[in-house]
Amino acid sequence: MNWTAELGSSHGRRLLKGVLDDGREVFAKTGAASEVFASEAAGLRWLGEAIVVPEVLEVGPDRLVLSWVREEAPSAAAAERFGRSLAGLHRAGAADFGAPWPGFIAELPMDNSPCPDWPGFYASRRVLPFLRQARLPASDVALVERAVERFAEVAGPAEPPSRIHGDLWNGNVLWSGGSGVLIDPAAHGGHRETDLAMLALFGLPYLDRVLGAYQEEFPLAEGWRERVPLHQLHPLLVHVVLFGGSYRDGLMNAVRAVLAL
Template identity: 35%
Template structure:
């Protein structure tokens, strides 16, 4: 990191006083930089393992920011030897209160009202350490099945996490998918909206970080907020006031969370399998 430290000092024309490691998951090394020009966040990883990951993260942050939500400013992005490096604006955090959840609901509804003709994105990116294919599709059914579920069930099958019978069950589920999800225009999504990717900054301002952006069905973002907890339930009422949801959206949470559950099945193992099986059985049996 000493070479990177010198590179950062030269690129930003600053003196680095200290570099403090932060929790950054299993993919990135993350540091808070204290410099002569203030504080920054630095993220780095091995570019051969995760090609273009941090460049795509920078693009995603900028795209979210254009919709009006607050994201860290991208200060710099570069590659050096085997590393890729991203330097971001640092935010002081504070404890969230009811006001924060109201602001978050307003921001999320504004984000979701940014639309596109098609579902997808003009570049691929990542969710966690897995590559995420965003080829444009004309319907949510086609995009969700072809770009999200099928690539992961193939990967899980190849890794011996799913069986042939699981693949057959998914095929049955695909035949009824269009009957389960209401048609809506594409919305710009954060794409990986669990509580660890949302900060409460000074003045109760929500800050969206670590996106996996694409244009999709907005219920997918809302479903993700319900997967691991950490979101005050009041925000859903605020959101519904700003951008009313189609009736029965709560019953569709588990459908859209098939995608992140398959991601977690591949990354973390079989503890996620029974939940996936239950969703497929539940909605296929009904039809």
């Protein structure tokens, strides 16, 4: 393999572009030995059973090598195709709320052990562990804990586990081949509204087209728009842990919206 370009770094990992002996272009992440690469590879392979993702070419404790994704400009038509593909991914389902591999979001570990229902999974495996790491004032912690107590009440109709990306912000959707290609997953069996809420959190080109096509393919339960802040609590807490208080206002606005449901 010949490395042709340095692409910077992300969460302590070096990013590279290379070319294999057979001429195929590849993307690689390298870094200190970690379970992160095996977790990402497992998630990509699982998602790849139902949606387009890069091919996992090599995975080891200190690197992950993927097929190169040739990016193109997003379009309304590509967004609609992506919306239908995302609906198909979610409909593919999962055995449990959780996953049979260790979870990570960025470099932060996540507990993927299974839970019998989504509100319990979201509270015990996603929100509360990151709340304990967030170093928020006691008054903020108390409000978040009040919101957690309401999860079962405000989560909407119960649904079976969906096969979700788990960290589906704009930067983890590459536009290629006339649709979206998913990268950098925190994949697990979860609630499908979580992926859609994450797309809305930091914006996605043609998001209205994505959601419209998704709704035609796999309609969401009534009230899903009002539940967006519920599903944004975890990613906002992750950002507070990683980047500090600049995300506190967004988090607490979401908490208050959940308390108002």
